[in-house]
Amino acid sequence: MQRTEDGMIIISCDFTGEDWDEVQPMIEGHQGSIISLVGLNLAIDHACEQSQKFACTMCLREHEAGERAWKPNPTPQGGNPRAMICWDCIRQADRSFTKDSDTDWDRKIAPDERWS
Numbered sequence: 787m788q789r790t791e792d793g794m795i796i797i798s799c800d801f802t803g804e805d806w807d808e809v810q811p812m813i814e815g816h817q818g819s820i821i822s823l824v825g826l827n828l829a830i831d832h833a834c835e836q837s838q839k840f841a842c843t844m845c846l847r848e849h850e851a852g853e854r855a856w857k858p859n860p861t862p863q864g865g866n867p868r869a870m871i872c873w874d875c876i877r878q879a880d881r882s883f884t885k886d887s888d889t890d891w892d893r894k895i896a897p898d899e900r901w902s
């Protein structure tokens with residue numbers, strides 16, 4: 787997400803609240819949503835089946851109860867209280883960071899037919 791401070795646009799991770807330092811890579815979703823490497827690590831480790839239907843902050847899609855997703859709990863300082871990332875977006879980010887040669891990221895989720 788973005789905020790303005792002293793006329794400067796600050797980009798920060800919706801999931802961890804950390805500001806972008808212009809070095810560490812982050813992945814942008816719809817409507818300015820952002821997830822950092824730190825956030826993605828947490829999402830991979832803590833994603834679980836949801837008891838209620840939800841909307842993903844990154845892709846904006848509605849998901850049924852029972853699908854996997856991650857929501858920071860509690861919301862970190864500076865984080866987006868509505869931030870939620872679906873398993874598809876987690877997988878896509880995992881793959882994207884792997885392909886980014888500037889990023890030291892080893893793929894964490896094994897490829898399958900859908901996410902080769």
Ligand SMILES: [Zn+2]
Binds near residue numbers: 871
């Ligand atoms: Zn999503």
